Amino acid sequence: MNPRNAMNFSGGPGALPESVLREVQQAIMEVPEVGLSVLGISHRSDWFAGVVEELETNIRRLLGVGNDYHVLLLQGGATQQFSMVPMSLLPPDGAPADYLHTGYWSGKVLPSARREGPIRVAWSGEPDGFRHLPSDEELALNADAPYLHYVSNETVEGLQFHRLLGHDHVLRICDMSSDFLSRPVEAQRFGLIYAHAQKNVGPAGVTVVVVRDDLLEDAPQDLPDFLDYRSQARAHSILNTPPVFAIYVVLLVTRWLMQEVGGLAAMAAINQQKAARLYEVLDESHGFYCGRAAKQDRSLMNVAFNLPDQALEQRFLAEAQAAGFSGLKGHRAVGGMRASIYNAVTLEAVEQLADFMDRFRRTQQR
Ligand SMILES: *Cc1c(COP(=O)(O)O)cnc(C)c1O
Numbered sequence: 271m272n273p274r275n276a277m278n279f280s281g282g283p284g285a286l287p288e289s290v291l292r293e294v295q296q297a298i299m300e301v302p303e304v305g306l307s308v309l310g311i312s313h314r315s316d317w318f319a320g321v322v323e324e325l326e327t328n329i330r331r332l333l334g335v336g337n338d339y340h341v342l343l344l345q346g347g348a349t350q351q352f353s354m355v356p357m358s359l360l361p362p363d364g365a366p367a368d369y370l371h372t373g374y375w376s377g378k379v380l381p382s383a384r385r386e387g388p389i390r391v392a393w394s395g396e397p398d399g400f401r402h403l404p405s406d407e408e409l410a411l412n413a414d415a416p417y418l419h420y421v422s423n424e425t426v427e428g429l430q431f432h433r434l435l436g437h438d439h440v441l442r443i444c445d446m447s448s449d450f451l452s453r454p455v456e457a458q459r460f461g462l463i464y465a466h467a468q469k470n471v472g473p474a475g476v477t478v479v480v481v482r483d484d485l486l487e488d489a490p491q492d493l494p495d496f497l498d499y500r501s502q503a504r505a506h507s508i509l510n511t512p513p514v515f516a517i518y519v520v521l522l523v524t525r526w527l528m529q530e531v532g533g534l535a536a537m538a539a540i541n542q543q544k545a546a547r548l549y550e551v552l553d554e555s556h557g558f559y560c561g562r563a564a565k566q567d568r569s570l571m572n573v574a575f576n577l578p579d580q581a582l583e584q585r586f587l588a589e590a591q592a593a594g595f596s597g598l599k600g601h602r603a604v605g606g607m608r609a610s611i612y613n614a615v616t617l618e619a620v621e622q623l624a625d626f627m628d629r630f631r632r633t634q635q636r
Contacts, residue, residue, distance in 0.1 A: 280597030283468040284612040328524035333457035342479040343507040351464040356386035358489040366390040373424030402564035417441035423449035426601040428574030453538035475516035545570040576606040
């Protein structure tokens with residue numbers, strides 16, 4: 271493996287598994303069963319219909335949902351879902367939908383949702399700078415809301431819910447863009463889950479939407495076809511030319527998860543170990559590395575932290591870069607450092623980063 275790829279801690283697009291990159295490399299020249307480059311195979315081919323079908327099946331199997339859920343492969347990124355969800359599911363003159371404002375991305379959702387209908391911010395982490403997530407006691411959710419929308423993992427701040435939110439009688443809708451397929455989730459207790467590929471499961475260009483069939487019955491009839499989940503479902507995501515390449519790579523990643531990793535529980539166990547190693551470095555640094563997130567809400571995907579001052583942060587980044595690590599600069603909205611340890615980042619790579627961080631701290635404190 272290109273050693274720099276192995277030590278890519280980018281927040282997104284994120285690292286992909288080495289074995290997948292090798293298959294992709296081969297497929298760019300020639301998909302073995304077709305004899306053509308994946309970049310030049312028609313989306314109307316039998317081969318591509320098979321890719322979509324297998325990917326739908328794999329995602330259903332990994333999430334443990336049945337055929338009462340559609341698996342849609344859409345364009346427009348997670349951002350398009352910020353609007354598509356309320357366009358379909360938010361009644362214009364009913365009770366407001368509950369939205370949680372827990373960080374950068376859930377904040378980006380709000381203006382798009384407001385444009386489509388009534389919403390209520392049921393909780394906001396803004397007063398404490400998005401350093402913690404609400405406990406059940408802090409949350410006063412509306413039992414009559416048409417749905418509850420939240421972001422399972424706040425990519426920028428490094429906050430992650432480690433439990434299911436809300437009540438079963440209110441529809442759950444979740445943006446899982448940065449922790450999709452990183453751990454088992456009780457998917458059948460969600461009405462709709464969306465996640466773009468480029469953080470954890472593939473390249474940019476495709477967004478996975480998993481939506482329960484019966485929710486679509488009442489969607490407005492006047493939506494543009496492209497923005498109507500029903501037309502996308504009827505067309506098996508081939509309503510127009512889909513991102514064939516991105517979809518194919520996501521298929522390879524799901525095969526890798528099922529065959530090489532051994533499923534989501536196995537993936538979650540590895541992800542736990544990786545995160546524990548980095549948080550241990552923070553916790554044993556006597557305040558040199560200061561974690562952003564409250565301990566109970568720490569993300570297993572994005573470890574966000576600060577050093578004592580900006581000069582040290584600059585030096586840390588430069589030395590990390592020189593040592594072969596990349597992607598460690600925090601999101602421009604919050605600054606600091608962020609190590610994103612998505613599925614494809616190995617425990618070995620995390621251990622190397624942890625050792626580097628220990629060494630860096632000791633040389634600065636001498
Ligand atoms: C990165 C990110 C987004 C933005 O997704 P786009 O595909 O760029 O629209 C949305 N939600 C979350 C949780 C993210 O991490």
